[in-house]
Amino acid sequence: MAAAIDFYFDFSSPYGYLAATKIEALAAKHGRCVNWRPMLLGAAMKVTGGLPLPQIPLKGDYARRDFVRSARFHGAPFRVPSSFPISTVPAVRAFYWAQAKDPVKSISLAKALYKAYFADDADISRVEEVIRVATDVGFNSEEVAAGIGDQAVKDKTKAEVDAAIGKGVFGSPFIIIDGEPFWGIDRFDQIEKWLATGGW
Amino acid sequence: MAAAIDFYFDFSSPYGYLAATKIEALAAKHGRCVNWRPMLLGAAMKVTGGLPLPQIPLKGDYARRDFVRSARFHGAPFRVPSSFPISTVPAVRAFYWAQAKDPVKSISLAKALYKAYFADDADISRVEEVIRVATDVGFNSEEVAAGIGDQAVKDKTKAEVDAAIGKGVFGSPFIIIDGEPFWGIDRFDQIEKWLATGGW
Numbered sequence: 001m002a003a004a005i006d007f008y009f010d011f012s013s014p015y016g017y018l019a020a021t022k023i024e025a026l027a028a029k030h031g032r033c034v035n036w037r038p039m040l041l042g043a044a045m046k047v048t049g050g051l052p053l054p055q056i057p058l059k060g061d062y063a064r065r066d067f068v069r070s071a072r073f074h075g076a077p078f079r080v081p082s083s084f085p086i087s088t089v090p091a092v093r094a095f096y097w098a099q100a101k102d103p104v105k106s107i108s109l110a111k112a113l114y115k116a117y118f119a120d121d122a123d124i125s126r127v128e129e130v131i132r133v134a135t136d137v138g139f140n141s142e143e144v145a146a147g148i149g150d151q152a153v154k155d156k157t158k159a160e161v162d163a164a165i166g167k168g169v170f171g172s173p174f175i176i177i178d179g180e181p182f183w184g185i186d187r188f189d190q191i192e193k194w195l196a197t198g199g200w
Numbered sequence: 201m202a203a204a205i206d207f208y209f210d211f212s213s214p215y216g217y218l219a220a221t222k223i224e225a226l227a228a229k230h231g232r233c234v235n236w237r238p239m240l241l242g243a244a245m246k247v248t249g250g251l252p253l254p255q256i257p258l259k260g261d262y263a264r265r266d267f268v269r270s271a272r273f274h275g276a277p278f279r280v281p282s283s284f285p286i287s288t289v290p291a292v293r294a295f296y297w298a299q300a301k302d303p304v305k306s307i308s309l310a311k312a313l314y315k316a317y318f319a320d321d322a323d324i325s326r327v328e329e330v331i332r333v334a335t336d337v338g339f340n341s342e343e344v345a346a347g348i349g350d351q352a353v354k355d356k357t358k359a360e361v362d363a364a365i366g367k368g369v370f371g372s373p374f375i376i377i378d379g380e381p382f383w384g385i386d387r388f389d390q391i392e393k394w395l396a397t398g399g400w
Contacts, residue, residue: 047257057247058370062381072400073390170258181262186386190273200272 004033006176008164010041011088011124013172014067015185017114018074022188023175024107030195032177036099036110038092039164041085041172048170052085070185077119086117086125089157090148094130096156097147098139108137203378204233208364210241210372211288211324214267215385217314218274219373222388224307230395232377236299236310238292239364241285241372248370252285270385277319286317286325289357290348294330296356297347298339308337 005027009016027034045051053063064080071078091113098106112133116122122129127148134144147153164174168181175182175191180199182191193200205227209216227234245251253263264280271278291313298306316322316333323329327348334344347353364374368381375382375391380399382391393400 044258048259049251049256050259051249056249058244058365058368059248059250062368062370062383065381066383066387069390073393165258168258168262170262181265183262183266184386186384186389187266189386189389190269193273 002030002032003178004035006035006037006167008037008039008169008172008174008176010172011038011091011110011113011117012085013041014071014078014080014118016172017078017118018070018076019173019175019185019188020111020114021074021076022185023173026188026192026195032195034107036095036107037160037164038088038095038110039161039169039172040088040092042087043161044165044170047165050170054084071118074185077115079119079121081117081121081123083123083125086123088125090127090130091124092161093148093153093157094134094144096160097144097150097153098134100153100156101139101143101147105138109134109139112137202230202232204235206235206237206367206376208237208239208369208372208374208376211238211291211310211313211317212285213241213372214271214278214280214318216372217278217318218270218276219375219385219388220311220314221274221276222385223373223375226388226392226395232395234307236295236307237360237364238288238295238310239361239369239372240288240292242287243361244365244370247365250370254284271318274385277315279319279321281317281321281323283323283325286323288325290327290330291324292361293348293353293357294334294344296360297344297350297353298334300353300356301339301343301347305338309334309339312337 007023009020023034054060067080068078095106095110098109113124116133117124124130131141131144135141167176171183173185177191177194180194207223209220223234254260267280268278295306295310298309312333313324317324331341331344335341367376371383373385377394380394
């Protein structure tokens, strides 16, 4: 069995959301599993000096248009959230708590959080919304709430984010396959070829 | 006849170079002509606050790797130039001078300048190199030299760069089709669909 693909993403990233709708089918087609690794772009931006797209003159206007068009292109339900971008710390903590408890269901949680934010305009920066989404995929609400507040989960989250940046992750989605990094939903064509050929 | 596609690019942009190897075939397939519009990314970066990729932590390392891999993916000869990025003011001026003199041959000049820089490691920030490349595609060296220094050509260059920024161009390549903007060689899949369907 070939090594799993590392899939890094930020829950506030539209392109990460689009990637999340496609990564598993792509990986499975080539006999690969996917490690879902939510991170915090804000932490990476402290290293790169980057800004959230909407804040950048010219690029922000383009990005807003490209989000919508790209979602249509990839066939994913999407609307620009009322509040964008947002802090996703509670969502990431909930994910890593869930991963320790039930790895398979944690992937359902990641997808549900993305759908809640980008398709249903739920404000997943709010702990209550994260708990609601987690409950919908079958977790116990009190356990999730406790998990989000647990110091060990906070430490795990920080360690994961630091490790991502240590591997050079600065954007979302960011996929690493056998050490080879790919940034962006728009590198899925290269990822496909890489998986099929083992590099070129 | 449908309207021409506007193809904006910077001569120091690897992704612009890759796009330049593909844009005409793509446009022709859909009955479109291409307006080649070299611009100066440095001027756009004054508006966006952006930096050249190599100067950005994490992103710069990734970009250098992605340039090489993307060139292989797209089948274009490429090496990271010894000096990168560079000022391309003489190249852009030579192009707009050439465009006024011989529009068809000016496109050959654009392609030859890109090839000189990204395949042959010629330093096209130097006026003498630009003149050499222009001579190779059939222009008269003394006329090119005079053109690059001509105030009217300088004014035309500035007007084109300002107009590009006015249209929201902040990256390279940047393609506008019937008012719809597309940024990046990695939007060619969307461009292809847009040209085929008239939007979606």
